[in-house]
Amino acid sequence: MSPRVYLAGPDVFFADPELWVQTKKTICDLHGIVGVSPLDELPDEPAQWSTFPFWRKIAHRNEAHIRSCQALIANLTPFRGPSADVGTVYEVGFARALGLKVFGYATTTEPFLARTLKGAAAQMQPDGSWRDGEGLLVEQFGLFDNLMIEGAIIGSGGALITGDADRWTDLTLFERCVAAAAKVLVA
Amino acid sequence: MSPRVYLAGPDVFFADPELWVQTKKTICDLHGIVGVSPLDELPDEPAQWSTFPFWRKIAHRNEAHIRSCQALIANLTPFRGPSADVGTVYEVGFARALGLKVFGYATTTEPFLARTLKGAAAQMQPDGSWRDGEGLLVEQFGLFDNLMIEGAIIGSGGALITGDADRWTDLTLFERCVAAAAKVLVA
Numbered sequence: 001m002s003p004r005v006y007l008a009g010p011d012v013f014f015a016d017p018e019l020w021v022q023t024k025k026t027i028c029d030l031h032g033i034v035g036v037s038p039l040d041e042l043p044d045e046p047a048q049w050s051t052f053p054f055w056r057k058i059a060h061r062n063e064a065h066i067r068s069c070q071a072l073i074a075n076l077t078p079f080r081g082p083s084a085d086v087g088t089v090y091e092v093g094f095a096r097a098l099g100l101k102v103f104g105y106a107t108t109t110e111p112f113l114a115r116t117l118k119g120a121a122a123q124m125q126p127d128g129s130w131r132d133g134e135g136l137l138v139e140q141f142g143l144f145d146n147l148m149i150e151g152a153i154i155g156s157g158g159a160l161i162t163g164d165a166d167r168w169t170d171l172t173l174f175e176r177c178v179a180a181a182a183k184v185l186v187a
Numbered sequence: 188m189s190p191r192v193y194l195a196g197p198d199v200f201f202a203d204p205e206l207w208v209q210t211k212k213t214i215c216d217l218h219g220i221v222g223v224s225p226l227d228e229l230p231d232e233p234a235q236w237s238t239f240p241f242w243r244k245i246a247h248r249n250e251a252h253i254r255s256c257q258a259l260i261a262n263l264t265p266f267r268g269p270s271a272d273v274g275t276v277y278e279v280g281f282a283r284a285l286g287l288k289v290f291g292y293a294t295t296t297e298p299f300l301a302r303t304l305k306g307a308a309a310q311m312q313p314d315g316s317w318r319d320g321e322g323l324l325v326e327q328f329g330l331f332d333n334l335m336i337e338g339a340i341i342g343s344g345g346a347l348i349t350g351d352a353d354r355w356t357d358l359t360l361f362e363r364c365v366a367a368a369a370k371v372l373v374a
């Protein structure tokens with residue numbers, strides 16, 4: 001049976017998310033993987049969810065989808081700030097705790113430190129560290145985003161693939177991620 | 188035995204994080220809870236970690252700490268953008284997948300939508316939805332942050348406590364969160 005991979009990312013906020021997700025799923029198919037999207041219906045949705053507000057159904061459905069997968073591929077392109085979309089990062093943490101392999105990609109190679117310093121009114125301290133305008137330390141490990149994310153990727157045996165590409169329309173980095181996942185998952 | 192609660196938040200970036208964490212732990216003690224901090228040493232750190240770079244040790248140590256706890260209390264105060272710190276959100280997702288009870292607090296009551304619209308160059312669409320300057324949909328469910336976070340809190344039987352207080356020095360909201368956690372966890 002083909003391995004199931006959850007497709008996490010702010011892609012659900014795109015202008016035509018259904019079409020976009022279908023394109024991503026087709027790429028997965030070509031690599032022998034079943035792409036599972038947050039937009040997919042959940043088979044056997046628990047009856048008690050019928051009383052839940054829509055947003056809560058989405059949250060629980062996404063969690064159920066992740067539980068049904070062997071890996072997760074996250075679009076970690078910075079989203080409305082220096083870091084990835086928090087919904088995506090939540091799902092990375094969720095997947096990691098369950099032992100899934102975690103893969104991530106982003107359409108920029110600009111490091112986390114450089115992205116954070118923009119607009120953070122940061123000042124370099126005598127010891128070379130940076131603090132933002134509120135005096136809070138800026139993480140500075142030479143990583144692509146917060147260390148928990150890269151810890152999950154490396155710890156799970158996944159891969160992080162970044163490149164300078166069109167911010168929200170590029171699919172080549174995603175496909176490289178799918179190929180990396182297929183290499184690990186497809187027997 | 189007192190329940191163990193992981194104290195997640197960007198508090199580790201404060202000017203004197205050790206002192207701050209000690210204060211939080213003292214508040215936990217007063218409510219019959221053991222506060223576990225990302226800064227705590229890990230007993231029985233696996234020998235193979237000795238070869239890991241420091242940031243990776245932090246990531247794996249935090250995960251191990253969360254696995255040793257029954258609940259997590261997250262400082263969800265918006266951090267360098269409209270949402271909570273991504274490291275914290277990662278840990279919320281991680282804890283949720285393991286079945287921990289999730290509590291959160293923030294020192295602002297400003298809704299997620301209002302925070303996101305600031306600086307997102309968003310435009311209202313004919314159907315009343317908002318799209319940011321890149322055409323991406325702005326989440327609009329009347330929640331405090333991304334729906335995955337609130338889904339975890341409500342789904343786990345935890346609580347979200349927000350109030351207008353001093354951004355990084357207030358401890359009253361944290362203490363209300365600890366009290367709520369103690370009520371659920373302490374027999």
